[in-house]
Amino acid sequence: MAAINNLPQEPNSEAFNGHLRDLSFEIGRGLSLPVVQAANGVAQMAASVEDNLAAFCTEFQDNLAAFRTELRDSLAAFHTELQDSRRESRATAQRLEGAMNLLLEELQEEMQDVKSSISTLDHNTRARFANGLVRVSEGVIHPLKSPITHEIVPLGDGQTLGRFELLNAAAVQHILQALGEETRGTAVEKKAYLRQFLGLGR
Incomplete structure (x- = not known):
């Protein structure tokens, strides 16, 4: 009687089926984990980064070209304005020099007239x-x-x-x-x- 009691018991099919269901559920959960989906996500991210980088490079090159053009135009305008300013300064200096020379001549004439008047008065x-x-x-x-x-x-x-x-x-x-x-x-x-x-x- 004791020997019969020591024989292995029959597998519990209901419990086994329950374990299989649990394993299948866990496998499904594992497939849906972010770690598993990361491969596709990384690939998409890499493609997006590459597209954004290409767009950034294109925009940067366009902005750089526009900046160079604007800088070149500004330098040309500044050079022209500087040349005009120099010519105007030279013309102003010449006019000022002419006016000063004329004023000096008039002053010398007036001084000479004063001297002559004093000499005439003394005589x-x-x-x-x-x-x-x-x-x-x-x-x-x-x-x-x-x-x-x-x-x-x-x-x-x-x-x-x-x-x-x-x-x-x-x-x-x-x-x-x-x-x-x-x-x-x-x-x-x-x-x-x-x-x-x-x-x-x-």
Whole structure:
């Protein structure tokens, strides 16, 4: 009885079938795991990366070409603008130099005119002072300089006090005009004015 109890038991077919079902389920799960699907995913990813890289390279080359063109155009425009600026600067410098030279010439002329005016004023002051000392007919009259031309205005025949008294109206008129003075009035008034202008004493 004990021997019979020690014999191997018959396989449990129901349990075996259950194990087979579990194994089949696990195999199916294994086939659907990401690790198994990764091969296809990696291949697709590689293809996508390659396409994106190619598109990026194409776009980069296009942008680089556009940048080079824009840079070349900008440099050309800058070079042209620089050349124009240099020409304009040279023209401005030439105009400025011309204006400065003209201003310098005008200034020199004005300075020379001032010097001449001072010299004329000094000469006439000295001449009037000397003429004021003339008392005799033979006394020499010192001629004045014109304030306009800064040249000596000769007295013609009136170089002495005696001869001056004999000057006619036309000679007096001529001397007054040469000295830049007004010539209105009678002949007597004009001679009296010229006498006073020359610094002659009464």
